[in-house]
Amino acid sequence: MKPDPISSEFLESLTKVSRKIRTAFNQQVTAHGLTYPRARTLLRLSKKQNMTQSELACELELEQATMVRLLDRMEENGLIERRADASDRRVKLIVLTPYGEEQAALVQSIGEGLRMQVFADIDPEELRASIALFERISANVAEMDDIHVPA
Amino acid sequence: MKPDPISSEFLESLTKVSRKIRTAFNQQVTAHGLTYPRARTLLRLSKKQNMTQSELACELELEQATMVRLLDRMEENGLIERRADASDRRVKLIVLTPYGEEQAALVQSIGEGLRMQVFADIDPEELRASIALFERISANVAEMDDIHVPA
C-alpha cells in the first residue's frame, strides 16, 4: 500500500541534487582554503554587515551555538571581526575584514561560475515553476510543524 | 552584473526546502529515539539486506569511514548486526536485527505520513516535471566534476 511513489521519488531526487550541488560548490571553495558554511556566511555578510550573531544565525538557518563556533574559526582565520555594540552590551556585531571582503568576492565569482555551468541549458521558466512548487511544499512543512508546536 | 538571478533564487529555494523536509523528518524520528542517517540506513536495509558496508555507503552516498561509525552506533543500539562473509574475509555483511526490522517499519510509516501531509495538495505532474529538471541539473553537475577529475 504505497500512498504515493512519485512523492517518494521526488524526495530522493531532491535530496540527491541538493547534495550534489553542495558538494560541487564545497570542492571549489575548499580549493581556496574555505568551507561551505564559511562561504555562505561570507556571502551573507557581503550583502549586509553589522548584524548580530543571532540575526546572522537566523538568516543562515543555523542555531546560535553553531554560529558561535563558525565565527570563532572565521575570526581565527582573519575573515571577520566581532565588534561591541554601544547600545547593548550583550550584542556582538559582525563585520568583514579586508581579507574577508576579498574572499567574499572570490566566493561570489565561484558561485556565478558554477551557476553558469549548471544552469546553462535550463529554461528559466522551469526554474520558476520549481521555485513555486518549493514554496508550496515549504509552506506545507511549516504548517505541519505548527500543529506539533503551535505557539 | 548578475549572470542570472533566477538560478540563484532557485538554489536558495532548493536548499531551504531540502533542509526543511530533512529537519521535519528528523524531528519525527528523534522522537522515537532515532536519527536521520540511521533512519535512512534502516530503510535501505529493509529493502535489501546482506550488503557490504561499502555497498551500503555507496547507496546512501556516504563515505566508507562515515558508514563505519554510523554502523558502530547502530550495532550498539541493537539495530543491526555485522556478519562475516565466508567467501571474503575482508567483508562484513549487514543485517537487521528483529528490533531493527521493527524500527525500520516505524520509519517507513513516519515517512509515509509525512509525505501524505506535505504532498497532499501537490499535482503529481509538477513533481514529475521537477524530477526531470533535477536529473538534468544533476547531470550537469556530474559533467562539471568530470572536467576537473576526468579519470
Added chain:
DNA sequence: ACGGAATAGTTGGCATGCTAAGTATTAACA
C-alpha cells in the same frame, strides 16, 4: 526601582560528515 522573564552569547557533549593514513585480505600480473 526591583525581581523575574526574555535575550545574546558561550560552553559542553554528542552525532554526522569529510579526508588521510593504517591494517588485513584478495586480486592481478610478470
Added chain:
DNA sequence: TGTTAATACTTAGCATGCCAACTATTCCGT
C-alpha cells in the same frame, strides 16, 4: 609463484550541526 596493486574496513583528526545548560545583560510588569 611472488610481488604489487586494489579493495574492505578501521582509526585519527577536523569541521559542522544539534540540544541543553550557563553567564551576562536587558526588558517588563508591578
